[in-house]
Amino acid sequence: WFFVCLMVETLFFMQVVAENMLGDKKVTVVFVLGGPGSGKGTQCSNIVEHFGFTHLSAGDLLRAEIKSGSENGTMIENMIKEGKIVPSEVTIKLLQQAMIKNENDKFLIDGFPRNEENRAAFENVTKISPAFVLFFNCSEEEMERRLLGRNEGRVDDNIETIRKRFKVFVESSLPVIEYYDAKDKVKKIDAAKPIPEVFEDVKAIFAPYAKVIV
Numbered sequence: 001w002f003f004v005c006l007m008v009e010t011l012f013f014m015q016v017v018a019e020n021m022l023g024d025k026k027v028t029v030v031f032v033l034g035g036p037g038s039g040k041g042t043q044c045s046n047i048v049e050h051f052g053f054t055h056l057s058a059g060d061l062l063r064a065e066i067k068s069g070s071e072n073g074t075m076i077e078n079m080i081k082e083g084k085i086v087p088s089e090v091t092i093k094l095l096q097q098a099m100i101k102n103e104n105d106k107f108l109i110d111g112f113p114r115n116e117e118n119r120a121a122f123e124n125v126t127k128i129s130p131a132f133v134l135f136f137n138c139s140e141e142e143m144e145r146r147l148l149g150r151n152e153g154r155v156d157d158n159i160e161t162i163r164k165r166f167k168v169f170v171e172s173s174l175p176v177i178e179y180y181d182a183k184d185k186v187k188k189i190d191a192a193k194p195i196p197e198v199f200e201d202v203k204a205i206f207a208p209y210a211k212v213i214v
């Protein structure tokens with residue numbers, strides 16, 4: 001019995017130790033979620049500047065993959081044009097590679113996970129669970145106005161695709177936020193306010209992660 005107990009305890013310990021490890025690095029991950037145009041990218045830039053996180057936008061990684069001429073490029077581009085969610089294995093691989101390549105141990109993962117399957121696959125593959133989820137809450141009317149005024153030449157910033165993105169967000173992404181909310185991990189922000197005001201609320205949440213000045 002002693003040995004059985006010892007084995008069980010060792011296995012349990014190993015699992016605890018393995019959590020949130022990326023190679024030999026222990027990482028802190030924050031998922032930044034919210035509807036299309038809610039301001040995820042904008043606020044992530046501010047967080048990077050003030051709190052020393054590395055920003056990984058899943059959408060930006062996928063768009064870079066299209067540009068690089070990868071074999072998945074055409075498939076990814078077609079999904080983005082339709083506002084559909086790219087298969088988990090593609091996005092997870094890009095996120096994992098980006099985290100390994102970077103020396104930092106604090107990451108903002110922006111725009112992922114977008115559905116339950118994304119979420120479960122990420123946890124299974126990486127064994128990383130988020131410290132918390134930052135959720136930018138904003139009305140569709142305001143998000144639509146922002147996206148139509150963005151002018152960055154994104155293939156998905158047209159009214160037809162925007163409507164599809166909103167539908168996918170409500171049907172597939174909101175359940176992910178509900179999942180984490182049930183675990184008390186969601187920090188909800190009123191994202192309809194002007195950029196500096198939203199950042200004031202964001203700052204309060206990230207205060208415990210402030211850069212230590214030596």
Ligand code: UP5
Nearest residue numbers: 036037038039040041042058059080085086111112146195
């Ligand atoms: N703006 C920002 N904040 C403002 C504020 N408070 N007041 C007024 N204006 C504000 O902001 C959008 C615009 O609004 C900007 O012009 C900004 O200045 C202004 P931004 O910060 O860019 O908003 P963001 O939430 O980042 O909007 P984005 O369009 O990037 O969100 P999406 O979630 O739609 O886009 P993403 O790039 O994450 O994904 C695109 C597509 O890729 C998806 O639809 C999907 O097809 C695919 N995808 C996957 O398949 N899987 C993934 O995991 C990720 C993406």
Ligand code: MG
Nearest residue numbers: 040041057059
């Ligand atoms: Mg963005």
